[in-house]
Amino acid sequence: MKVATDRLKEGARAALRDGELRTALDRATGVFLGNRQAAVAAHPGFEALRVQAAAVKAHLLDHLDAYLERLVDALEANGVRVHFAADAAEAQEAIVAIARAAGARTAVKAKSMVAEEIGLNEALAAAGVTPIETDLGEYILQLGDDVPSHIVGPALHWTRERVAALFHERLGTPLDADPAALTAAARRELRDAFLRAELGISGVNFACADSGTLAIVENEGNARLATSLPRVHVALMGLEKLLPRLADLPTFLALLGRSATGQPATSYVSLITGPRRPDDPDGPEEVHVVILDGGRSAVLADPELRDALRCIRCGACLNHCPVYQQIGGHAYGWVYGGPIGAILDPGLLGLERTHELPHASSLCGACGDVCPVRIPIPDLLLAHRRRAVERGLSPAVERLGIGAFAFAAERPGLWRAATDAGRFAAALLERDGRVQGGWVPVLRAWLAERDLDLSPGPSFRERWRRELQAEGRRGDDGDEA
Amino acid sequence: MNRASFLTRVRHALGRSEGDPVAPPPPPAPAELVAPTVAAADPAGVVDHFVARCAANAVELRRAPDVDAAVALAGAWLRELGASAVADASSLAAAALAGSGLTRLAADAADVGVTRAWRGVAETGTVVLRSEDGRSAGLLPPTHLALLATADLRAGLTELYAELAAVGEGGLPAQLVQVTGPSRTADIEVTLVTGVHGPGRVAVLLIG
Numbered sequence: 001m002k003v004a005t006d007r008l009k010e011g012a013r014a015a016l017r018d019g020e021l022r023t024a025l026d027r028a029t030g031v032f033l034g035n036r037q038a039a040v041a042a043h044p045g046f047e048a049l050r051v052q053a054a055a056v057k058a059h060l061l062d063h064l065d066a067y068l069e070r071l072v073d074a075l076e077a078n079g080v081r082v083h084f085a086a087d088a089a090e091a092q093e094a095i096v097a098i099a100r101a102a103g104a105r106t107a108v109k110a111k112s113m114v115a116e117e118i119g120l121n122e123a124l125a126a127a128g129v130t131p132i133e134t135d136l137g138e139y140i141l142q143l144g145d146d147v148p149s150h151i152v153g154p155a156l157h158w159t160r161e162r163v164a165a166l167f168h169e170r171l172g173t174p175l176d177a178d179p180a181a182l183t184a185a186a187r188r189e190l191r192d193a194f195l196r197a198e199l200g201i202s203g204v205n206f207a208c209a210d211s212g213t214l215a216i217v218e219n220e221g222n223a224r225l226a227t228s229l230p231r232v233h234v235a236l237m238g239l240e241k242l243l244p245r246l247a248d249l250p251t252f253l254a255l256l257g258r259s260a261t262g263q264p265a266t267s268y269v270s271l272i273t274g275p276r277r278p279d280d281p282d283g284p285e286e287v288h289v290v291i292l293d294g295g296r297s298a299v300l301a302d303p304e305l306r307d308a309l310r311c312i313r314c315g316a317c318l319n320h321c322p323v324y325q326q327i328g329g330h331a332y333g334w335v336y337g338g339p340i341g342a343i344l345d346p347g348l349l350g351l352e353r354t355h356e357l358p359h360a361s362s363l364c365g366a367c368g369d370v371c372p373v374r375i376p377i378p379d380l381l382l383a384h385r386r387r388a389v390e391r392g393l394s395p396a397v398e399r400l401g402i403g404a405f406a407f408a409a410e411r412p413g414l415w416r417a418a419t420d421a422g423r424f425a426a427a428l429l430e431r432d433g434r435v436q437g438g439w440v441p442v443l444r445a446w447l448a449e450r451d452l453d454l455s456p457g458p459s460f461r462e463r464w465r466r467e468l469q470a471e472g473r474r475g476d477d478g479d480e481a
Numbered sequence: 482m483n484r485a486s487f488l489t490r491v492r493h494a495l496g497r498s499e500g501d502p503v504a505p506p507p508p509p510a511p512a513e514l515v516a517p518t519v520a521a522a523d524p525a526g527v528v529d530h531f532v533a534r535c536a537a538n539a540v541e542l543r544r545a546p547d548v549d550a551a552v553a554l555a556g557a558w559l560r561e562l563g564a565s566a567v568a569d570a571s572s573l574a575a576a577a578l579a580g581s582g583l584t585r586l587a588a589d590a591a592d593v594g595v596t597r598a599w600r601g602v603a604e605t606g607t608v609v610l611r612s613e614d615g616r617s618a619g620l621l622p623p624t625h626l627a628l629l630a631t632a633d634l635r636a637g638l639t640e641l642y643a644e645l646a647a648v649g650e651g652g653l654p655a656q657l658v659q660v661t662g663p664s665r666t667a668d669i670e671v672t673l674v675t676g677v678h679g680p681g682r683v684a685v686l687l688i689g
């Protein structure tokens with residue numbers, strides 16, 4: 001996927017002006033939030049499961065080399081062919097080679113974030129293989145020439161009217177078709193593709209190192225079809241998507257469904273342990289796994305950032321983020337948006353192109369509170385912000401402003417003088433109850449993306465002084481007893 | 482990239498060397514943490530829980546006291562569910578289909594697919610299908626009827642996975658699928674629609 005992570009502000013501005021997008025986001029994130037809350041409330045052990053999952057993933061990442069080795073041995077013992085990709089280009093190359101060897105003309109694809117990450121569709125098309133997205137949301141986006149905006153609901157930024165108009169034009173459904181009729185049309189269209197495709201491509205939710213079992217979690221059934229009907233199945237995974245044991249799956253399945261969509265169990269979980277056996281009536285003859293590094297080993301090497309790789313892609317941090325709720329996923333400029341994108345993208349793509357993303361946060365902490373594997377997302381946002389400053393990537397105006405703030409904040413007399421002057425100046429610049437940046441250089445830049453209400457009464461320091469004076473104590477800037 | 486250099490890169494990233502020991506992982510979560518509302522020690526409670534979860538998942542459920550009654554009931558139920566049917570490779574499903582007298586069609590043309598369920602999970606109202614019984618019958622038709630023996634019902638996922646782990650290397654089927662209710666999507670304006678790619682109607686016949 002094309003990287004546009006350095007265009008956050010433009011993306012956010014465009015999103016904020018898009019009324020249709022705001023309505024769609026509001027509706028979707030509201031439903032996700034309510035469903036998750038109800039499911040979590042109904043499960044008394046949920047917090048303990050989060051602690052368990054965090055401990056298992058932390059252990060896994062700390063010993064990932066050994067677990068990868070175990071997984072690969074187990075996969076190969078099960079008859080699965082394993083391919084290793086250092087980067088997107090190598091992953092594309094491996095899958096194109098598999099497609100060619102399979103004589104594939106079409107490939108049916110179940111949802112895979114890694115496939116988006118490496119731009120797989122473009123690579124397949126260039127090699128003469130037609131990729132067909134089969135997740136309903138992804139199918140809509142492919143028909144509509146758009147890209148996903150959410151990990152779980154890729155097309156949640158589309159209104160039903162827009163989908164109906166697209167399907168009317170492309171599939172001949174009535175213009176006023178409802179979601180059920182639109183879904184039925186997609187089922188008919190895609191069923192045919194499933195029956196004729198030579199290659200099925202899927203992601204992986206969890207790869208169990210002990211048994212070499214791939215767990216694929218879904219609701220639609222397209223992943224079951226894509227991994228069952230075509231002669232060849234390729235599963236694409238990031239190198240961090242392991243669990244030490246099959247016996248860890250119940251914990252992660254219980255967390256993933258509830259965190260993502262509020263489901264105690266999703267409709268389907270496929271557990272794939274190799275290609276079809278000689279006596280099986282059906283199933284793929286070949287199963288391949290492509291394991292992608294793609295910058296992950298660099299994140300792994302960084303103890304401060306390693307926790308970001310615990311992510312199980314549930315999307316809860318997106319749904320709960322007040323910034324994501326307003327701007328949606330596209331503004332972040334890459335496949336992973338929202339709070340997890342803001343901490344993962346700088347690790348995978350480098351801070352130079354992504355240092356704005358960790359600022360797309362009010363640091364309210366909701367992302368960390370809901371994360372099923374307890375990734376300390378707010379801490380990681382701050383770590384990236386700090387590194388951006390240390391490396392001189394933050395804007396000069398911001399550094400100047402923060403420097404002046406720090407200088408004044410360490411000097412009580414100066415602080416008082418500055419805040420008094422500031423309050424006076426703010427009163428002069430006030431219009432409609434809000435402070436306007438006007439012509440003042442640093443202030444104008446600061447206020448371009450922020451609202452500052454005119455302070456309604458005396459400052460905290462003034463009130464504090466008055467309270468102390470009323471109690472007969474000193475009320476100046478000296479140290480209080 | 483080849484295996485050795487790929488793994489070496491990960492190993493170096495962690496500051497580890499080849500053959501470095503792996504501390505034991507935290508023990509898996511106890512069953513009561515994953516499924517606090519159902520206990521394996523109470524078989525009647527397990528069945529009740531399964532029945533209640535099926536209802537919550539919009540899964541139709543009927544019960545038969547034994548296999549003979551189940552085959553007769555399944556035949557009649559299949560006739561209610563459609564005009565043509567397909568069975569998986571299990572003898573139980575084949576008997577049910579034979580008893581129904583319905584037209585047999587290929588899985589992508591039949592109205593109903595009847596399958597045996599290898600296991601059931603009460604905690605979530607799930608049936609588990611096994612690839613040696615075939616994958617298409619429970620997947621392609623718009624309606625799926627699963628035949629599940631109460632003896633194959635497990636309290637929670639923890640018990641199911643303990644069993645799978647015990648099967649050990651090479652013993653697991655090529656594919657197991659946990660089926661929990663109908664195929665669902667909410668990709669258009671988070672409006673729930675059933676039957677997008679898999680069966681939109683799921684029925685379970687509980688035997689015993």
